[in-house]
Amino acid sequence: MTFSDINFLMLFILIFVPIYAVIPQKAKPWLLLAAGIAFYAVNDIWVLPVLLVDIIVVFALGILSDMAFNRPKIRQTLLYSGIALQIGLMAASIFLFKNHAFIGIGFFTIQLVGYYLDILRSNIYPCRNILTFANYVLFFPKVLQGPIVSFADLEEALKEPERVSFEKLEKGIRTFILGISFKILIADNLSYLWNGVQTVGFQSISTPLAWLSMYSYSMQLYFDFQGYSLMAIGVAQMLGFTLPNNFRSPYMSKSISEFYRRWHMTLGEWFKNYIYIPMGGSHNGAFKTVLSLAAVWLLTGLWHGVTINFMMWAMTLLFFIILEKFVLKKLIKSSNIFANIFCHIYVLLVIPMTWVMFAISNPEQIGIFFTRLFGLTAICQPLNVNESDILSYLSDYAPFLIGGVACCFPLIEDALVKTRIMMTRFISFALFWLCVYMVMKNGNNPFMYINF
Secondary structure: OOOOOHHHHHHHHHHHHHHHHHOOHHHHHHHHHHHHHHHHHHHHHHHHHHHHHHHHHHHHHHHHHHHOOOOHHHHHHHHHHHHHHHHHHHHHHHHOOOOOOOOOHHHHHHHHHHHHHHHHOOOOOOOOOHHHHHHHHHOOOOOOOOOOOOHHHHHHHHHOOOOOOHHHHHHHHHHHHHHHHHHHHHHHHHHHHHHHHHHHOHHHOOHHHHHHHHHHHHHHHHHHHHHHHHHHHHHHHHOOOOOOOOOOOHHHOOOHHHHHHHOOHHHHHHHHHHHHOOOOOOOOHHHHHHHHHHHHHHHHHHHHOOOHHHHHHHHHHHHHHHHHHHOOHHHHHOOOHHHHHHHHHHHHHHHHHHHHHHHOOOHHHHHHHHHHHOOOOOOOOOOOOOOOHHHHHHHHHHHHHHHHHHHOOHHHHHHHHHOOOHHHHHHHHHHHHHHHHHHHHHOOOOOOOOOO
């Protein structure tokens, strides 16, 4: 069960939110914990006991490290052992349980590793309340796909949950509706285009259709993940909590570096704070900068998966980011209008091509797709290509493609979430029930990032 599931919509909005709003403040943490356990159990009951034991182990190691504060070697051993256990758990999920990887294991692991590192750096005191700590780990709005939040950012709110105000409740509802609209009305419909192209086979599509499908997949991935992030933020707001934004109009960027400062921002911040800066970042010469960037992108690729396509994706991005840092720096920072136009076009060409490597796990199929993308028939002989195939796809998917392009700009998001007038409230109300109708009609498509 995920946020776009009809059962969640009905149970959460009609039952959970009203109960949570009226129960005593002291009871709220217990209800949150029950909701977190139930939410994860519905999605992956078989690994829930493992995660509950893991929570207890992490909690205990944190306290033991605090008790050993004046014995640095023992303290470091405890914390580094905890980090190794977390990474081992994720590795076991990937390598030993390939057909049943823990749902959300990447998000689960990365937050607990950050918890250990914050204790190690003395940025936080280890949590001594098991209820607060369990709620941090299993806080159900973020448990499956983030946003990634540090313990320090949620600790006080989890200890003493806020009373839910009408203003925050309304903002949460509108944010949630925008997120589910992105997911159901744009991402899910565009998924049929990409799936259709895969079914036909990359060797049998025309070059124009290859370009269309590439951009379609790019928007599908964005609105699927951004949709989840907005729903998570909205759910948290309805309960009186604040989660950080995860996306900030990434397709308006002027560089690949900027794109990834705007895309999945909480993951980028995690790698920046715990890998890039500790390794030296950009303040210790070119060699250290390249080494730090290489470590970040190698780990980013591995975090997404151990198949070769994720390594290809990550290393390609690393190449362009290094190119920008040392060769294209002046061009990217230029205020010249033609330079700005060039930079935007560059991003809109490179990023969708890298998503091809993200989407297709077989390197041979990646190669075939690129030969069709650039019409290299001498390398890969096309099979039964209908040169006008793009017309049928455009006729079926044009509204969703146009809607996707429009929603890449911040105007629509700002209007529906931040503008409190009757018209935007009516639009949000209509969008919500349209999404409910679509879910009832077509079923619920799983989120694309749910197994990371």
